[in-house]
Amino acid sequence: MNKSKVALAACSTYDDAAVYQAVKKGIALLGGAAAFVRPGERIVLKPNVLFGMDPMKCVTTHPAVFKAAAKALKEAGADLYYGDSPGFGKCEANMQKAGLKQAADELAVKLADFDEGKTVVHKTALLNKRFVIANGVLDCAGVVSLPKLKAHGLTRLTGAVKNQFGCIPGILKSQFHLKMPDPYDFATMLVDINTFIRPRLYIMDSIVAMEGNGPRNGTPHNLNVILMSSDPVALDAIAARIIDLNPEFVPTSQPGEESGLGTYHPGNIELAGDDIEAFIAEDFDVVRKPPVRATAGRIRRFFKNQICPRPVINQAQCTQCGTCVEVCPVEPKALSWDPQSGKVPEHDYGLCIRCYCCQEMCPEGAITIKNTVLGRAMSG
Ligand code: SF4
Ligand code: SF4
Structure with a gap:
């Protein structure tokens, strides 16, 4: 069985040139941008924009990471779009507040429609077989996901797998909390979104992550690394290892493996690039126990x-x-x-x-x- 590769590229600043070098290095370790996009293909970049805020608050994917990914994919000839469905309000206004609209305009990356969507049927889903997915995602040939690493009350961390929850437009997202109050069901539904959309590549902004009261009101914590992979389960497992969290406590890990989306077992993951030991943060403030299962009755x-x-x-x-x-x-x-x-x-x-x-x-x-x-x- 082929191992899932996760690339680690050290980067301790949001300086555009330094971030670009790190992203280029990581993508090269994964086979180069041409392994993920073809010339002329319509590709949508999906940053985490839970809520548009100053990038240094660490709520959103930093514009420097967005620009680096956009530049690298443009060099391979991709026709780029971007978008996310925030927790509150419209996509464009939140992108503006997060500094991502400015970054996109600079590189002529076009805004995709994440405010409206269409119903899709996902026959092989583990749990949830019907979704409304944003038009911007359905209209493109492929997605490149740009998650931000943050502590999260429900799923312990928000990273590569959870980032695709923003492909569901607007308030439809909150209906899943109602329908699936059990965190493990909710996590399985997140995996289902991923096995439907199947982003081609994940580039995680973990230069400065968020610890504590995440995903919106936590505290910045420098981790000084960008993580990249085509396997979101493995990427989250490595992110968990860096913040000294057992990947088994991340409820997307097990269904992620069961669905074939990826693997969280260390023996099945190959690390490339900089040594992980340089980034381990045992003092990272995150809940180090599994979520409590909700049961009926x-x-x-x-x-x-x-x-x-x-x-x-x-x-x-x-x-x-x-x-x-x-x-x-x-x-x-x-x-x-x-x-x-x-x-x-x-x-x-x-x-x-x-x-x-x-x-x-x-x-x-x-x-x-x-x-x-x-x-x-x-x-x-
Ligand atoms: S259900 Fe409970 S946790 Fe969820 S938004 Fe309402 S009060 Fe908050
Ligand atoms: S707790 Fe207070 S400040 Fe926070 S959302 Fe509710 S009303 Fe607003």
């Missing part, structure tokens, strides 16, 4: 409610913007709030499915995920 739901970490609002940080209430996918909402009351929203943990969308989208970083007393006791 009232009693079990009661226990899950007592065990599963909860989103908690810091009253002093909350500006009462209402975003958390708006993005909460359950009906009735698991957050109650009277905008006229002058009070902050309040969680109803009996209704909450622990999707952590509120924590993910709070613009003030006022929501953190906290262990329950019983959850702490059970995990020793």
Whole structure:
């Protein structure tokens, strides 16, 4: 069996020229850009733009990584487009705030339609056989994924596999949290998106990653490396190893392997380029235990409610913007709030499915995920 190759290219700056050299080196180790795109092919670049923000906040793929990938693929003759469906708002406005529109304009990379999509049937999916996929993805010949490495409450890390969740337009994304409250089902659905879209290449911005209260309100942590592979499961496994996280705690690993998308087993992964030991960050702040499985049934739901970490609002940080209430996918909402009351929203943990969308989208970083007393006791 052929091993999956993951290329590591050291890079400690977002200087355009340095990032380009690192990306070129990584792509060369994987066989060169011509192994992934042909002249004239319509290719869409998919950065992570959860929410358009200053790139140094580390919420989004840095424009320097975007430009380096675009330049390398253009040299191979690809006809480039770009896009992502953010957690909130339209694609173009978020791209502008993330500095990616400017980067794309500079290299004449065209905006693809990620605001609307079409229904597709994925017959060989493990779990979810129907998706609405963004027109920008369906209209292209291939995708090159540009994930950002960040800590994530639900999936432990967001990296290569999770990046394709942004190929589902707009609020349709939140419906999956409702439909699949179990983190392992949700992860299997993410794998299904990947086996449908099958990006050709993944270039992960992990020069400065996000730790702690990710994926939107965490803290930058320098890892000084760009990771590249055509196997997203292997890429996430190596990213996990770098942040000292067991890849088995990343819920996309097992279904990723089962579906044939890739492998997370170290013996099946070949490393190329710079020595991984130079990038290991044991002090990276990430939850180092597997997500709690959600099971059906009232009693079990009661226990899950007592065990599963909860989103908690810091009253002093909350500006009462209402975003958390708006993005909460359950009906009735698991957050109650009277905008006229002058009070902050309040969680109803009996209704909450622990999707952590509120924590993910709070613009003030006022929501953190906290262990329950019983959850702490059970995990020793
Ligand atoms: S999104 Fe954050 S700041 Fe806005 S109301 Fe909710 S907790 Fe407060
Ligand atoms: S309150 Fe937050 S974590 Fe709970 S269901 Fe709503 S968005 Fe998800």
